[in-house]
Amino acid sequence: MWGYPEPIGRLVEQFMKLPSIGPKTATRLAFHVLSMSSEDVEGFAKALHDVKHNLTECAICCNITEKTPCSICADASRDDKVLCVVQDPKDVMAMERTHEFNGKYHVLHGAISPMEGVGPNDVRIRELVQRIGTNEEISEIIIATNPNVEGEATAMYISRLLKPFPVRVTRIAHGLPVGGDLEYADEVTLAKALEGRRQI
Template identity: 60%
Template sequence: MQYPQPIAKLIEGFTYLPGIGPKTATRLAFHILDMKEDDVLSFAKALVHAKRDLTYCTRCHHITDTDPCYVCEDMKRDQTTICVVQEVRDLIAMEKMREYTGLYHVLHGAISPMDGIGPEDIKVVELIKRLQEDDNKQEVIIATNPTIEGEATAMYISRLLKPTGIKVTRLAHGLPVGGDLEYADEMTLSKAIEGRREI
């Protein structure tokens, strides 16, 4: 059965989202049709504003509506430590813990030769440049995910930073291997930060 074009395009739009298959996309599209028009317009505006008004911090590459972001702008934070994470969602997970008070650097991915992703495809060069421009950094905590790609990225960054004399640590493996930081609970993240080790 063919749907009218407006609903077919809406269903197709939902299938672009990760984890949304045709059945879920159809259910979401029909849910939108059942919503009040004001709610649909509000939802559409939220999508447009998120796309238009958000950018990435030029220092740490966190998603933000101001540049620099609220983390980089906060001078009360420990300016000598940078925690390197793979994705923005990982930074937000770390912030929920409320124990880490240093700065961040978001890589926007991990090294994965199988997927054709090398160091030049993520924000490694920007991290090195940032460390070279600011000589008060004493520790870099590598908080990439405990996956093969995350470990490869951690080792690569560690090797690059060893000659600089900056202390390089890795989150302790209280995190499940193969898991993602964004799904870890606050206690697990807290223990991982406490038990970080030099690599």
């Protein structure tokens, strides 16, 4: 590939499989690996192997974990009554960084997107409904899907599905970021900000 020795060419091709990595960045990364020590390269390879082979899904919340139940589901100090529904495992990490949420999670592993052929059965909605149906302690579901078309469609679908259950379904607020200016905000963001207004 591109006149490089075959091992470098193969490594460049592998890096290009990663999101937003083009040929130039992939080549730079491949040559960086070449300059790393053998121990660092072996550590990198082991980390890749472990991520693929040593992780599983939590039997309760569907988050990625080394053992099931995950540490959040097993934590007795967390509020069992409030469940935050997120699209991806990385969203759990984002919520945890705020140190504001002390409930538990449910990870959907995607969002409903008919354009991409992703329906309700392709994400973990069935598991969410089963979880709510078998756990009478849950009193509130916070839907924290992304503020885009797919996230909104998923939130609406879940809220309709949960109508028969005696739980309060809420949606995280969307709107202007802290430090943002009104003049630079798009119409949808401003509409969401007005929708989510609160008394001060």
